[in-house]
Amino acid sequence: MVAEELFQRKEYPILLVISGPSGVGKDTIARSLIDTAPDRFYFVVTATTRPPRPGEVHGRDYFFLSNDEFAEMIENDDLLEYAVVYNDFKGIPKQQIRDALGSGRDVIMRVDVQGAATVRKIIPNAILVFLTTESEEELERRLRERKSEAPDDLSLRIATARQEMKRIDEFDYWVINAEGDQDTAVHQIASIIEAAHCQVHRSPVKL
Amino acid sequence: MVAEELFQRKEYPILLVISGPSGVGKDTIARSLIDTAPDRFYFVVTATTRPPRPGEVHGRDYFFLSNDEFAEMIENDDLLEYAVVYNDFKGIPKQQIRDALGSGRDVIMRVDVQGAATVRKIIPNAILVFLTTESEEELERRLRERKSEAPDDLSLRIATARQEMKRIDEFDYWVINAEGDQDTAVHQIASIIEAAHCQVHRSPVKL
Numbered sequence: 001m002v003a004e005e006l007f008q009r010k011e012y013p014i015l016l017v018i019s020g021p022s023g024v025g026k027d028t029i030a031r032s033l034i035d036t037a038p039d040r041f042y043f044v045v046t047a048t049t050r051p052p053r054p055g056e057v058h059g060r061d062y063f064f065l066s067n068d069e070f071a072e073m074i075e076n077d078d079l080l081e082y083a084v085v086y087n088d089f090k091g092i093p094k095q096q097i098r099d100a101l102g103s104g105r106d107v108i109m110r111v112d113v114q115g116a117a118t119v120r121k122i123i124p125n126a127i128l129v130f131l132t133t134e135s136e137e138e139l140e141r142r143l144r145e146r147k148s149e150a151p152d153d154l155s156l157r158i159a160t161a162r163q164e165m166k167r168i169d170e171f172d173y174w175v176i177n178a179e180g181d182q183d184t185a186v187h188q189i190a191s192i193i194e195a196a197h198c199q200v201h202r203s204p205v206k207l
Numbered sequence: 208m209v210a211e212e213l214f215q216r217k218e219y220p221i222l223l224v225i226s227g228p229s230g231v232g233k234d235t236i237a238r239s240l241i242d243t244a245p246d247r248f249y250f251v252v253t254a255t256t257r258p259p260r261p262g263e264v265h266g267r268d269y270f271f272l273s274n275d276e277f278a279e280m281i282e283n284d285d286l287l288e289y290a291v292v293y294n295d296f297k298g299i300p301k302q303q304i305r306d307a308l309g310s311g312r313d314v315i316m317r318v319d320v321q322g323a324a325t326v327r328k329i330i331p332n333a334i335l336v337f338l339t340t341e342s343e344e345e346l347e348r349r350l351r352e353r354k355s356e357a358p359d360d361l362s363l364r365i366a367t368a369r370q371e372m373k374r375i376d377e378f379d380y381w382v383i384n385a386e387g388d389q390d391t392a393v394h395q396i397a398s399i400i401e402a403a404h405c406q407v408h409r410s411p412v413k414l
Contacts, residue, residue: 130407173405188405195402198380198395200337 014196015100015107015123015205018189019116020131021161022086023143025177025185027061029131030110032186042100044109047073050088063093080207081111081118086153086160090115097207106193107205113164120170125203127196129189130171134178136162219411221403222307222314222330225396226323227338228368229293230350232384232392234268236338237317239393249307251316254280257295270300287414288318288325293360293367297322304414313400314412320371327377332410334403336396337378341385343369 018030034041047063049070058064065073070089073079082091090112100107109126111119119126133139143157168174173192177185196202225237241248254270256277265271272280277296280286289298297319307314316333318326326333340346350364375381380399384392403409 129405168407171407173402174407175405188401191398191401192405194395194398195380198336198382198399200375200378200381 011197012202012204013101013104013106014127014193014202015109015125016127016129016189016193016196017109017111017116017119018129018131019111019113019171021113021139021164022157023139023146023161024131024133025142025182026110026131029175029177029182029185029189030108031061032182033189034108036186036190040105042103042105042107044092044096044100044107046090046096046110047079047082047093048088048090050090065089080122081115083112083114085112086157092119094207101205101207113167117167117170123205123207125205127173127192128171129192130168130174131177131185132165132168132174134176136165138179218404219409220308220311220313221334221400221409222316222332222412223334223336223396223400223403224316224318224323224326225336225338226318226320226378227384228320228346228371229364230346230353230368231338231340232349232389233317233338236382236384236389236392236396237315238268239389240396241315243393243397247312249310249312249314251299251303251307251314253297253303253317254286254289254300255295255297257297272296287329288322290319290321292319293364299326301414308412308414320374324374324377330412330414332412334380334399335378336399337375337381338384338392339372339375339381341383343372345386 018026020026030043034043045059045061045063047065047070049065049067052058052062052064056062067089070091073091073093074082078094079091080094080097082089092109092111092115109119116128120128133142139161140158143154175185175188225233227233237250241250252266252268252270254272254277256272256274259265259269259271263269277298280298280300281289285301286298287301287304289296299316299318299322316326323335327335340349346368347365350361382392382395
């Protein structure tokens with residue numbers, strides 16, 4: 001950056017990934033963040049083959065696809081990344097990222113831990129946030145309270161969450177989504193975004 | 208960081224340097240930032256041989272020293288760094304930094320551009336913020352309106368400010384202190400501090 005550019009501040013949109021183990025509250029925090037300033041953020045809608053949870057809306061929360069529809073997206077190379085997450089497929093439609101970057105708004109993605117590593121490889125200047133609970137017990141409790149999981153799914157998810165916790169070093173930031181205080185987590189992520197816009201050495205996100 | 212540490216979040220105090228050319232408003236912004244949460248921040252008081260401006264208090268805004276007193280601090284190696292800034296000496300007492308780090312609070316320093324480079328060498332994980340105006344004309348206007356400067360000082364300061372603008376690449380963040388909207392600058396610096404506390408790869412500040 002040279003002095004002449006200094007007064008023509010470039011406001012590159014940033015791409016922020018909210019990740020973390022299943023059960024930490026990625027969906028809730030991402031949604032609350034968007035709600036603080038809907039005109040400022042572009043929420044990348046993920047495709048999944050899992051059934052909707054109560055209140056979830058197709059096209060807003062997820063694209064709920066059949067296995068055949070998902071398979072077609074894979075075959076057409078329409079997905080930035082995809083993975084099997086507890087017997088269900090989840091993936092990020094490339095078109096979503098293109099639309100998001102084209103919008104000029106800050107892009108918010110919600111991706112599982114293995115997916116976040118893939119995003120980093122493809123988009124090196126993505127900002128990766130690891131969302132966690134305040135304790136391991138609290139994470140177990142939240143997974144248990146999710147009525148949607150079968151008991152054998154539960155122990156698998158707890159074991160997976162423990163493994164995923166070890167990958168925090170691959171992330172830029174970590175934020176605690178403490179029980180009863182999700183505002184702090186949302187505020188911290190908003191601060192991470194605001195700080196990113198002030199970075200001297202920030203380059204545009206490209207796909 | 209390993210998984211066991213994840214739930215014992217380490218809140219290392221950070222050390223943030225507010226820098227930028229003369230006239231951008233370093234003193235005002237630093238003071239306003241501290242005032243948002245006086246218990247959270249430790250403001251490092253700089254030593255100077257320049258006379259106090261109206262309203263400035265010895266020991267709170269600066270340590271106003273005589274040339275002899277300043278020379279004694281240099282001789283005793285009591286200063287982290289010092290420099291001649293427009294015929295006046297300015298320096299950071301080492302004891303201030305030790306007290307600041309010992310307080311457990313976030314440390315806020317206000318240092319000129321050449322001093323910021325020195326701080327980076329001595330404290331590599333210091334966070335360097337370059338404060339600027341929204342335009343070069345605005346910076347000139349502010350320098351002109353400072354009744355305290357003699358005319359020959361003014362042209363020197365404008366020329367120096369132009370040179371200092373070129374050193375922005377040495378900084379981590381830049382923040383615009385726009386005329387009539389200092390709240391935005393203060394909010395952005397607060398966000399930079401909050402984001403720093405969320406960084407996965409943050410180590411304690413040492414002197």
